[in-house]
Amino acid sequence: MRNIVTIFRKQLKETLRNKEVLIQFLMFPLLAVFMTQSIRIEGMPPNFFVQLFATMYVGMAPLVSMEAILSEEKEKNTLRVLLMADVTPWHYLAGVGGYVFLFCMLGAGVFCLLGGYGTGQSLQFLTILGAGILVSMLLGAAIGAGSSSQMAANSVGVPVMLLFSFLPMLSVFNTTVARVAKFTYTEQIRLLLVSLGEGAGAGIREGVLVIGGNLLLFGSLFGWQYRRCLGGNKWLPQKG
Numbered sequence: 001m002r003n004i005v006t007i008f009r010k011q012l013k014e015t016l017r018n019k020e021v022l023i024q025f026l027m028f029p030l031l032a033v034f035m036t037q038s039i040r041i042e043g044m045p046p047n048f049f050v051q052l053f054a055t056m057y058v059g060m061a062p063l064v065s066m067e068a069i070l071s072e073e074k075e076k077n078t079l080r081v082l083l084m085a086d087v088t089p090w091h092y093l094a095g096v097g098g099y100v101f102l103f104c105m106l107g108a109g110v111f112c113l114l115g116g117y118g119t120g121q122s123l124q125f126l127t128i129l130g131a132g133i134l135v136s137m138l139l140g141a142a143i144g145a146g147s148s149s150q151m152a153a154n155s156v157g158v159p160v161m162l163l164f165s166f167l168p169m170l171s172v173f174n175t176t177v178a179r180v181a182k183f184t185y186t187e188q189i190r191l192l193l194v195s196l197g198e199g200a201g202a203g204i205r206e207g208v209l210v211i212g213g214n215l216l217l218f219g220s221l222f223g224w225q226y227r228r229c230l231g232g233n234k235w236l237p238q239k240g
Contacts, residue, residue, distance in 0.1 A: 007095025011069070015103075018072075021065045025103045028057035029110040036114055045194075047115045052169060054111040055190040058132035059165035061107065063140035064157060065100045070144025071153035097137055104133045121196055128196075132189040135215050136164070142222035182206075185214035 147153035171178035
C-alpha cells in the first residue's frame with residue numbers, strides 16, 4: 001500500500017508538467033459547459049451536450065492518460081528504478097490507475113453538476129461514468145504496456161480513442177452506425193445516460209452486459225500484454 005500511495009503522489013506532482021494528460025481531464029468538461037450555456041435549439045433533448053460530451057470524455061481521457069503515462073515511463077526507464085525499489089508492476093498500475101480514476105471522476109462531477117441531476121440520479125450518473133472510465137483505463141493500459149515507445153503508443157492509441165469517442169456521436173445521426181456501435185461500451189454509456197431515470201430495464205441489462213463484456217475483453221488484453229511484455233523483469237525495456 002505504501003508503494004501505491006507513493007506512486008499516486010508522484011503522479012500528482014507531475015500533473016502540471018504532463019500537459020498531454022492534463023488537457024484530457026479539462027477539455028471535454030469545459031466544452032460541455034460552453035456548449036450547454038451558449039447553444040439553445042428548439043426541440044433539443046434535455047442535457048444533450050452533457051450526455052454527448054460525457055460519453056466522449058469517458059472514451060478519450062482515461063484511455064489517452066493511461067497510455068501516455070505507461071508508455072512514457074517505460075520508454076524513459078523510470079520503471080527500472082521503481083522495480084529496483086521493490087515496486088511491482090501491479091503496485092505501479094494501481095497507483096497510476098488510482099490517479100487517473102480520481103481526476104476523471106472529478107471531470108465526471110462537472111458533467112453531473114452541469115446536468116442538474118437529483119441525488120439519486122447523480123449517483124447513477126457517476127456510477128455509469130465510473131464503469132466506463134475503468135474500461136477505458138484497462139484499454140489504455142493495454143496499449144501503453146504493449147508499445148515500445150510513446151510514439152508507438154500514440155500511433156495505436158489515437159485511432160482507438162477516436163473510434164470509441166466518436167462512435168456514440170455518429171450513432172445519434174446514423175442508424176447503421178448505431179447498430180454496430182451498440183456493441184461498444186461508450187455507446188452503451190451514452191444510452192444509459194439518455195435513459196437515466198426512465199426505468200428502462202431492458203436497456204440497463206443490455207448496457208451492463210456490453211460494458212461487462214468490454215471490461216473482460218480489455219482486461220484479458222492487458223493481461224496478455226502484461227505476460228508478453230511486462231511480466232516480471234521483462235517489464236524493463238530490453239536492449240539488443
